[in-house]
Amino acid sequence: MHLNPLTVRKLKRFRQIRRGYWSFLVLATLGFLALAGELLVNSRALVVRHEGQWYFPTYGAVIPGTTFGLTYSYETDYRDLQRRFREADSGNFVLMPPVPYNPYEIDVPPGAVPARAPSLEAGHYLGTDTIGRDILARLFYGFRVALMVASVFLIGTYVVGIALGCVMGYFGGVFDLLVQRLIEIWSNMPFLLVVIIVASVMRPTIPVLIAIFVAFSWMSMTYYMRTASYKEKAREYVAAAQTLGAGPGRIIFHHILPNALSTIVTFIPFTVAGAVEILTSLDFLGFGIPPPTPSWGELLRQGTQNLNAPWIVASAFGALVTVLILVTFVGEAVREAFDPKKFTLYR
Amino acid sequence: MKTSLITTLLPLCALVIVGCSRSTPSTSSNGAYLSGTKERSAPNAGALAYYRENPDFFIFRTAADVPSDLVWEDGSNLPVFSDPAAKRGGTYYSAIESWPPTTRTVGPDSNSSFRTYLLDDNELALVRRHPNADGYFPELASSWAVAPDRQTVYFRLNPAARWSDGVPVNADDFMFMFYFFRSEWIQAPWYNNWYTEEYESITKFDDHTIAIRLRESKPDPVERAALRAIPEHHYADFGPDFPQRYQWLVEPTTGPYTLLPDGMEEGRAITLTRISDWWANDQRFMANRYNPDRVLLQLVRDRDKAFEMFKLGEIDAFNLLLPPRFWYDQMEIPEVDRGYIHKTIFYTYQPEAPSGLFINSAKPLLNNRDIRQGIAFATNFDRVIQVVMRGDARRLHPWADSHPPFEHPTLRARPFDIDQALAAFARAGFDRRGPDGILVNASGQRLSFTLTFGSAAYVDIPPILKEEAAKAGLELQIERLDPTAAFQKGLQKNHEIMLSGWGGGAEFAPRFWEFFHGVNAGKPQTNNFTETSIPELDELITRYDRSRDKDDMVELSQRMIQILHDDSAYIPGFVQSYLRWGHWRWLKYPEWLNVREAQYGSQYGVHWIDEEVKADVLAARRENRSFGRQDIVDTRWKTD
Numbered sequence: 008m009h010l011n012p013l014t015v016r017k018l019k020r021f022r023q024i025r026r027g028y029w030s031f032l033v034l035a036t037l038g039f040l041a042l043a044g045e046l047l048v049n050s051r052a053l054v055v056r057h058e059g060q061w062y063f064p065t066y067g068a069v070i071p072g073t074t075f076g077l078t079y080s081y082e083t084d085y086r087d088l089q090r091r092f093r094e095a096d097s098g099n100f101v102l103m104p105p106v107p108y109n110p111y112e113i114d115v116p117p118g119a120v121p122a123r124a125p126s127l128e129a130g131h132y133l134g135t136d137t138i139g140r141d142i143l144a145r146l147f148y149g150f151r152v153a154l155m156v157a158s159v160f161l162i163g164t165y166v167v168g169i170a171l172g173c174v175m176g177y178f179g180g181v182f183d184l185l186v187q188r189l190i191e192i193w194s195n196m197p198f199l200l201v202v203i204i205v206a207s208v209m210r211p212t213i214p215v216l217i218a219i220f221v222a223f224s225w226m227s228m229t230y231y232m233r234t235a236s237y238k239e240k241a242r243e244y245v246a247a248a249q250t251l252g253a254g255p256g257r258i259i260f261h262h263i264l265p266n267a268l269s270t271i272v273t274f275i276p277f278t279v280a281g282a283v284e285i286l287t288s289l290d291f292l293g294f295g296i297p298p299p300t301p302s303w304g305e306l307l308r309q310g311t312q313n314l315n316a317p318w319i320v321a322s323a324f325g326a327l328v329t330v331l332i333l334v335t336f337v338g339e340a341v342r343e344a345f346d347p348k349k350f351t352l353y354r
Numbered sequence: 355m356k357t358s359l360i361t362t363l364l365p366l367c368a369l370v371i372v373g374c375s376r377s378t379p380s381t382s383s384n385g386a387y388l389s390g391t392k393e394r395s396a397p398n399a400g401a402l403a404y405y406r407e408n409p410d411f412f413i414f415r416t417a418a419d420v421p422s423d424l425v426w427e428d429g430s431n432l433p434v435f436s437d438p439a440a441k442r443g444g445t446y447y448s449a450i451e452s453w454p455p456t457t458r459t460v461g462p463d464s465n466s467s468f469r470t471y472l473l474d475d476n477e478l479a480l481v482r483r484h485p486n487a488d489g490y491f492p493e494l495a496s497s498w499a500v501a502p503d504r505q506t507v508y509f510r511l512n513p514a515a516r517w518s519d520g521v522p523v524n525a526d527d528f529m530f531m532f533y534f535f536r537s538e539w540i541q542a543p544w545y546n547n548w549y550t551e552e553y554e555s556i557t558k559f560d561d562h563t564i565a566i567r568l569r570e571s572k573p574d575p576v577e578r579a580a581l582r583a584i585p586e587h588h589y590a591d592f593g594p595d596f597p598q599r600y601q602w603l604v605e606p607t608t609g610p611y612t613l614l615p616d617g618m619e620e621g622r623a624i625t626l627t628r629i630s631d632w633w634a635n636d637q638r639f640m641a642n643r644y645n646p647d648r649v650l651l652q653l654v655r656d657r658d659k660a661f662e663m664f665k666l667g668e669i670d671a672f673n674l675l676l677p678p679r680f681w682y683d684q685m686e687i688p689e690v691d692r693g694y695i696h697k698t699i700f701y702t703y704q705p706e707a708p709s710g711l712f713i714n715s716a717k718p719l720l721n722n723r724d725i726r727q728g729i730a731f732a733t734n735f736d737r738v739i740q741v742v743m744r745g746d747a748r749r750l751h752p753w754a755d756s757h758p759p760f761e762h763p764t765l766r767a768r769p770f771d772i773d774q775a776l777a778a779f780a781r782a783g784f785d786r787r788g789p790d791g792i793l794v795n796a797s798g799q800r801l802s803f804t805l806t807f808g809s810a811a812y813v814d815i816p817p818i819l820k821e822e823a824a825k826a827g828l829e830l831q832i833e834r835l836d837p838t839a840a841f842q843k844g845l846q847k848n849h850e851i852m853l854s855g856w857g858g859g860a861e862f863a864p865r866f867w868e869f870f871h872g873v874n875a876g877k878p879q880t881n882n883f884t885e886t887s888i889p890e891l892d893e894l895i896t897r898y899d900r901s902r903d904k905d906d907m908v909e910l911s912q913r914m915i916q917i918l919h920d921d922s923a924y925i926p927g928f929v930q931s932y933l934r935w936g937h938w939r940w941l942k943y944p945e946w947l948n949v950r951e952a953q954y955g956s957q958y959g960v961h962w963i964d965e966e967v968k969a970d971v972l973a974a975r976r977e978n979r980s981f982g983r984q985d986i987v988d989t990r991w992k993t994d
Binding site: 067069071079082111120206209293297312313315316 | 740741772791813818824826832833834839
């Protein structure tokens, strides 16, 4: 890949900011782990060996209990199967993931009362929530959902905000004036109320939620891009491109945008943090992702209502704070590395 | 009559219920005096004109016209349910969650939970259903008689009855009540409709004798005829501006408590004061009830905060029914161990309101009875009871649970049974599992439905039902809506499966028409959430509603319950048939705690405050002295 020497210097500088760089590495690792989550946190076994046959249930179709000689036709309970195989000791075995629970299953054995405290023996390393679901599993998959929502949200707001901002800045005049007024009006729409109204009349699926987030969040980006394009369009290289006959689309997206990118990059980590916060707070209020999808906000709410089960609120709060701090460290480092006062051709 | 979602739990303005009293200092009319006797003012001119326009409804006769062959009853054969050991006096401290939007008990915004204190638990009616036995006990009436046609009920008013401002209650207050409730000025369509459609006439024989005639003959006409009075003299200025004019005035009441002008501390607390020489003090069924001199209702908007105040002794009693953490985890405190706070479980016996899954049988696939029966077998409410309710609930029985003799004696809800569910689904063509374990039919259609719910109290239930249903190859997609939106969705019949509950109360006979008659199917705004329309059932419902014979009604009811069970569009949920509350040691109850049909610990006013015990408990708390823990479990009304 060929990178602009300026960019290479910025990246080098980013690596030198150790706190931010390490935070980035930790986050990236977590992200990759989340992608392969089914192998780490799952009620399905990684490997089953039964009567000389190998099974890999993690991905793919449900394997009914009857396959392994059990009496039921629904999905095999692999933890139970593991126990049976161990007791029978006939060469069959089950290898479970490190956390042998999925985020939906309700694990309340007879006589037990949810929420159950953390226990190594039961495999609930962070305990269970108020209806017996594994907290670690819910945190983990909740993280994946949050990351996914944040990524799509990021792309959505930036595509709209950048495109519109650049166009405003490049054309200026009446168009700029009109769109600015529109943005001012639109910004005054109470975002939370809209979400509450939508959530109350329909089931807010994740795409719908993201669409609402984007619809009310693209505005701030336009201002930065508008300013950047105003500045850039006065430069000689734009005049040169115009002279060569380039159209507005080409000038905006091929010439101006790459030069304004450093502004955008510094915003990315904070946008991600913002998205995670919005999602969590909406879930906390009960207007976010529909149940039973795992979500941090829902865990936080459960935790604050059940302070007698402190592991719920501690886990959710700890996870949220950790991730937000990591993202903020990355953001600070990026901002410093991409500071135009440090690296610029126009000295 | 429209029933509300159980989540709102606002008492319905039905029949046996009641009104109230207070006026602000700025108003010259009708202050709530606490003693003395006043004369009635001149009759209301508007009402008199209305009586003349409706001579068939408002009938005037003489005392000689009362039939002589009537059999008069006075409830004296029924037992008293209050405790002679009760002590009068003291203040009962409680809490309200929101500030009342009005102190009217009728009209816009009046149906708030505060109305209970002024109307439902306070105002007297002619007679009231005895909460421990079959029959009625007298309130405003001293005796009553049912005409042989079982359509007219005669009442003799108690001449001692007084409004809280000292004005005597007489027959004109009942005539005025009909004028009032039928008037558009009160802006209460339910009242307008009910008092027009259900009643044929009211007859005044003399100042203390009336007859109320229903539109249709009923096996138990007293229930519908047991109305309350409206104080005619309070509404001298009754007119189109009723909601505004009477917004913060308190109606004089026939009941024990009233709200005096200085009783409202805006945004902080409301104090109800007991009328010192309440006219019914010595009446047989009123004595030793409503004992505290004051009821102080503090505004506490957060339930967890109110709970903390209760643990500090700033609130005398607290409902610990739900969530279970209040009863278990958060009640293991020194105050309980030392016996300052008593934990009480009181089993009640009364018709259980229906709640559970309501399947829209007009939707594709759900119109197949085999699929509905399969869903019933795939619904694991027992698991919900174990996980969410910690085992402290039981499965509801099919329609009319605990409503003897109308309930079905043997029929029980279908249990969670995967094999039977799979068999039922297979009959409907869903005989193989897809790659995700959900059943599909020959054309590849998945067995998947949306489960809608609104109440926050239900939030933990759908995930459990979903997990369990998947074992039987059924997918439930959970849809959580705002409670009002969920209710609307049901009224519009747009849901597939709805998890909800209906409010209820003790009535003579269970209702079927609203929920299951075909005329209420296929159109919005009816309570027929299941879109049930079975000609055979319709015919039985019509016969049941017209029947005058109780035995016939019982037989019809049981047949209808069987039909509904086979139809399986309503899947009964679970119920807690007991009350569970905590109360400080100084709050005393009779040895029998409360009545069979109590809906909460303080209903029927049989409790009292013992000031000596209170002083002792407060001293004991300072000294860390223990009385010994007290956990009370009363099972006298417990069934199975």
